[in-house]
Amino acid sequence: MTDSDTPDVPGLLPDAVHRSVKxxxxxxxxxxxxxxxxxxxxxxxxxxxxxxxxxxxxxxxxTEYLGPVTRVGLDGSAWDGLPTRxxxxxxxxxxxxxxxxxxxxxxxRGDRDHFSFLLxxxxxxxxxxxxxxxxxxxxxxxxxxxxxxxxxxxxxxxxPA
Numbered sequence: 803m804t805d806s807d808t809p810d811v812p813g814l815l816p817d818a819v820h821r822s823v824k825x826x827x828x829x830x831x832x833x834x835x836x837x838x839x840x841x842x843x844x845x846x847x848x849x850x851x852x853x854x855x856x857x858x859x860x861x862x863x864x865t866e867y868l869g870p871v872t873r874v875g876l877d878g879s880a881w882d883g884l885p886t887r888x889x890x891x892x893x894x895x896x897x898x899x900x901x902x903x904x905x906x907x908x909x910x911r912g913d914r915d916h917f918s919f920l921l922x923x924x925x926x927x928x929x930x931x932x933x934x935x936x937x938x939x940x941x942x943x944x945x946x947x948x949x950x951x952x953x954x955x956x957x958x959x960x961x962p963a
Contacts, residue, residue: 875908
């Protein structure tokens with residue numbers, strides 16, 4: 803897919819998107835500013851480690867706001883049975899697996915338009931998840947995803963060396 807194949811969708815995120823993607827499966831929150839100055843563009847709180855059950859709702863919701871998603875990058879060791887691609891709403895979405903920790907999800911539309919989302923572990927308490935999501939989408943946020951999870955109780959600090 804070339805850039806000319808990518809629909810003319812603004813490179814901005816919508817204002818005030820904070821809704822359940824599908825009741826009981828995922829919660830998605832996008833940054834509530836048109837400025838993409840922070841490290842993260844949003845946050846995703848899946849309800850399980852089953853990528854086949856979780857990813858379609860995320861991609862469908864993101865496509866509604868961002869246009870067609872072509873790739874998703876995440877830590878393969880954090881998911882049960884990670885495929886290399888999935889078909890969602892009739893479109894192929896490639897899955898890239900990186901052994902970099904499971905605190906972010908990278909989403910690509912077109913060839914070079916990337917979005918970074920905080921990935922909140924499924925077993926995180928609702929209060930910690932809400933706090934992490936709010937912090938991730940704070941305008942101008944410069945705190946790394948892993949630190950947000952630690953600070954809000956949604957993650958564990960690294961073991962001392």
